Amino acid sequence: MKVTGYRSRTTAHDWGRLIGDANGVMPDTRTDVPVLILETDSGLEGVGLGAHPDVERVFHAIDGADPRSAPALYDRMLNQVFKTGHAGATFGTIGAIDMALWDLKAKAADEPLWRTIGAADRFVPGYASGLDIALDDDALGRLYERFAERGFDAAKLKGGHDVERDRRRLEAIRAILGRNSPRPALMFDANEAWNRTQAVRFVTALERTVDLTWIEEPVRRWDAAGLASVRRGVRAGVATGENLTGLEQYRPLLDADAVDVVQVGSVWGITHFLRTAAVAHGRDLPVSPVAYHANPLAHAAAAVPNHLACEIQDFSWPIGLAVDQEIADGGIVLGDLPGLGIRVDERRLEAAPALTGPPAVAGPHVRPGRAGLRLVPER
Structure with a gap:
């Protein structure tokens, strides 16, 4: 079995409530959910969840590889980006691919991943x-x-x-x-x-x-x-x-x-x-x-x-x-x-349009200007 390609999709989750933390609150009750699907020559497909903006660059490390070698392919992905660094969005991309590889590994064995x-x-x-x-x-x-x-x-x-x-x-x-x-x-x-x-x-x-x-x-x-x-x-x-x-x-x-x-x-x-x-x-x-x-x-x-x-x-x-x-x-x-x-x-998924718009200026993923600087916590 070999990895032959991928499809990138986006769906949404409706929480039915606003979500957030000390840094801010999301503007909508729905949030985007990126979905990565790895394709193989056997017809099996692996699913990974999470943002994967660097997939085009990282995918070359696993293209044509046997997905059952998931831990070794994880290291291969890290090695491919070691000069520029693997933190942040790149690490998320590697994580989504890794998730899909393990999904394929278990599907090839016809058993749940656990x-x-x-x-x-x-x-x-x-x-x-x-x-x-x-x-x-x-x-x-x-x-x-x-x-x-x-x-x-x-x-x-x-x-x-x-x-x-x-x-x-x-x-x-x-x-x-x-x-x-x-x-x-x-x-x-x-x-x-x-x-x-x-x-x-x-x-x-x-x-x-x-x-x-x-x-x-x-x-x-x-x-x-x-x-x-x-x-x-x-x-x-x-x-x-x-x-x-x-x-x-x-x-x-x-x-x-x-x-x-x-x-x-x-x-x-x-x-x-x-x-x-x-x-x-x-x-x-x-x-x-x-x-x-x-x-x-x-x-x-x-x-x-x-x-x-x-x-x-x-x-x-x-x-x-x-x-x-x-x-x-x-x-x-x-x-x-x-x-x-x-x-x-x-x-x-196609009927669930993505919510992604301009970069957020506030919310749980944006650090507030006075975070960690107040002597007494306050709103």
Whole structure:
């Protein structure tokens, strides 16, 4: 079997709510979902999700190759771009291709990817995460009621502007999830919005009444000294890693003893997750995938010994994608369809016009001008 070509498509996901974080809110309830389809001479096709703007350049590294060599092809893609660097959009492209290669590898074996990688159990523990900073208190409660109905006893709140507002919302979520556990796990995500002093002040204020499991990305992703300082100053664990684009970027954070929970972004692919999980396991640290549409890393998470919990953001799928998994019992129940279990209806994708317009000037992917510079967090 050889890779012979690719098709790039875009669909949309309708969240039914505005989503965002401390940096801003998306302007629409729908967001684009890029879809990459790898073609082979056998007729099998592999699906990868995530932005892949450099696909034309990176594809040459796998053109004509056997997709069952996915880890070796991952290294070949990295090698092809080593002079210009693999971070950012290029790393996302490599991740989408890698995801599609693993999908093909499992389809060639006629088994779900979780079995190909070596998992013994199709259930993957998760935690609820509503990307919820834009919701008022009533809407927040309704959202987490839905998560509670599906058995969740852990949740992560977006925040970082107003400590009393965040305290009230964390306590409300704790009460809702209390039906499933006497001590629900509560996490808090500041999305790199603070400096280290802000982070310690804000989190210690929350911890007067809320037992936080972890604080996520309290300072900039690469700030090993800052993350270590926060870790020493609060009771909660420190979680980070979703925006690190390359295994080597974890090294200074791990060497500084700055991380309690090693996170991995889903859009960076299967191979990156497996390698990061192995490095974390070597330091007795848990690994936790950050969510993306169709939860592709859940298959790999099921197979690693140090998986903690997958972030789960929604119960529905993007337009034109059917996904063989169920959100139940506080996690993900993976199905038996070969590969990632993602079926693509390209006719429906064509009927779902992309939302992409001019570059955003504000929102969760644009860093605000005063982020990390205020002495006291405020709106």
